[in-house]
Amino acid sequence: MSRDDCDYEAQNQDKDVAILMAGNPSVRSCSDAFGSISNSVYNLSRFLSAKRPEGQVVIYASSSSVYGDTTGMVNEEYSEYKGHNYYDICKKSMDLVAQYYISHRGSKDKIYGVRMGTVCGWSLNLRSDVMVNAMAYSALTRKKVGIFVEHVHRPVLALEDLCRAVEALIEHRPEPGLYNLASVQHTVYEFGKKVSDFFNVPLVREQLVPGTQGNEKFTKTTYDFCVSTDKFLKAIPSFKFVATAESICQEIRDNWEDIVLARPRLADRYTEIRTAKAFECTEITECRCCGQSGLKLVLDLGRQPPANSFHPVM
Numbered sequence: 181m182s183r184d185d186c187d188y189e190a191q192n193q194d195k196d197v198a199i200l201m202a203g204n205p206s207v208r209s210c211s212d213a214f215g216s217i218s219n220s221v222y223n224l225s226r227f228l229s230a231k232r233p234e235g236q237v238v239i240y241a242s243s244s245s246v247y248g249d250t251t252g253m254v255n256e257e258y259s260e261y262k263g264h265n266y267y268d269i270c271k272k273s274m275d276l277v278a279q280y281y282i283s284h285r286g287s288k289d290k291i292y293g294v295r296m297g298t299v300c301g302w303s304l305n306l307r308s309d310v311m312v313n314a315m316a317y318s319a320l321t322r323k324k325v326g327i328f329v330e331h332v333h334r335p336v337l338a339l340e341d342l343c344r345a346v347e348a349l350i351e352h353r354p355e356p357g358l359y360n361l362a363s364v365q366h367t368v369y370e371f372g373k374k375v376s377d378f379f380n381v382p383l384v385r386e387q388l389v390p391g392t393q394g395n396e397k398f399t400k401t402t403y404d405f406c407v408s409t410d411k412f413l414k415a416i417p418s419f420k421f422v423a424t425a426e427s428i429c430q431e432i433r434d435n436w437e438d439i440v441l442a443r444p445r446l447a448d449r450y451t452e453i454r455t456a457k458a459f460e461c462t463e464i465t466e467c468r469c470c471g472q473s474g475l476k477l478v479l480d481l482g483r484q485p486p487a488n489s490f491h492p493v494m
Contacts, residue, residue: 188230195233197350200224200240203270207245210266220270221277228281228291235288237350240278242293243271244335244360247405251333255408256295256358264402275358282356290356292349297335297362297407299342301423302431304440311336312425315372316432319379326386330369332404335362338423340431345412345419354415360407363423374425379433 192198203220210216224240232238245268246261247254263269278291300312308317311334315325341363349359366374376383413419 186226188227189232192230192232192236195236197237198227198232198239199346200227200238203241204267207265207267210270213266216266216270217273221273224274225277228277235290237290237292237353239292239294239346239349240274242275242295242358243268244295244297244362244405244407245403246272246275246295247407248403250405253406253408256360256411279357287355290353292356293358294342294345294349295358295360295407296342297337297360297365299337299339300428301339302428302435302439303339304438306432306439311368312371312375312428313432315375316379316429319375319381319429320433320436324382324384325372325376325379326384327368327372328386330372330385331367333365333367333406334371334403335360335365335405335407336371336425336428337361338363338421338428341421341423344422348416348419352416352418359412359415360409361412361421362407362409363421364425365406366425371425375429378426378429 200223203223204210204216228238245264247258248262248264248268250258250260261272263272275293275295278293282289282291298311300310306317307313315327319325342361345359345361372383409421
């Protein structure tokens with residue numbers, strides 16, 4: 181089924197909550213303008229324009245990357261936007277679309293754009309190229325923590341805090357709009373020092389090998405900012421961000437043997453992969469992402485569903 185065949189109205193008629201996290205997941209996966217915009221801005225526009233139950237909670241993935249290089253603390257009202265790449269352009273455009281529907285439908289339309297810091301934390305399908313995850317992965321596999329742009333500031337959002345924030349939005353339903361989410365914020369050097377101290381390994385200043393590409397947010401100065409989370413914390417006073425760089429490292433270390441894959445997102449096309457636990461497919465014969473049948477292999481992620489980027493476009 182193509183996205184144009186999807187009947188959002190029919191799918192929405194009995195849904196009290198819709199959480200939209202799919203789309204091009206990183207800067208490098210947004211190299212194609214048409215595909216990136218279609219997969220994010222167009223899909224969100226179609227979803228919001230469809231007839232939906234009144235009061236339905238819609239939570240979609242924006243990104244704090246829209247702030248770019250501000251070198252300081254910014255809140256949701258910051259508007260001096262510069263499009264560094266298609267990823268940022270798409271996220272900013274999604275926010276504008278959401279704000280349009282909020283302004284026209286009022287507070288009864290519970291639309292929330294979560295401007296997330298770099299999402300880190302352990303999972304069975306571990307993304308090993310982002311900030312604290314990358315540092316912890318390096319500490320466990322290379323016995324050192326390498327940093328590239330030590331002076332820039334980064335907000336990090338732990339997976340556990342992201343899940344709690346989504347639950348809080350669903351439960352409390354504050355005023356619709358954009359909300360910054362970040363568990364902890366430091367310079368890259370400060371993050372590196374905390375992770376290297378946790379694993380008791382050296383902290384090393386590194387440079388990219390000529391001709392290779394690293395994660396945009398980890399190896400370049402395109403992004404340098406901190407975000408204010410005051411708006412979210414005032415909207416939901418009972419909520420507290422609890423994760424730290426050390427707690428993220430603790431979870432990754434404690435669950436290291438259970439990780440199935442550790443690598444960048446599949447769409448990024450560069451890999452540093454641990455051995456995948458692939459098994460002959462017995463019970464599962466159809467892909468739940470695209471419907472393709474006759475699968476020969478299945479990747480066992482237990483109860484955790486694969487990320488949308490896990491199934492590449494053919």
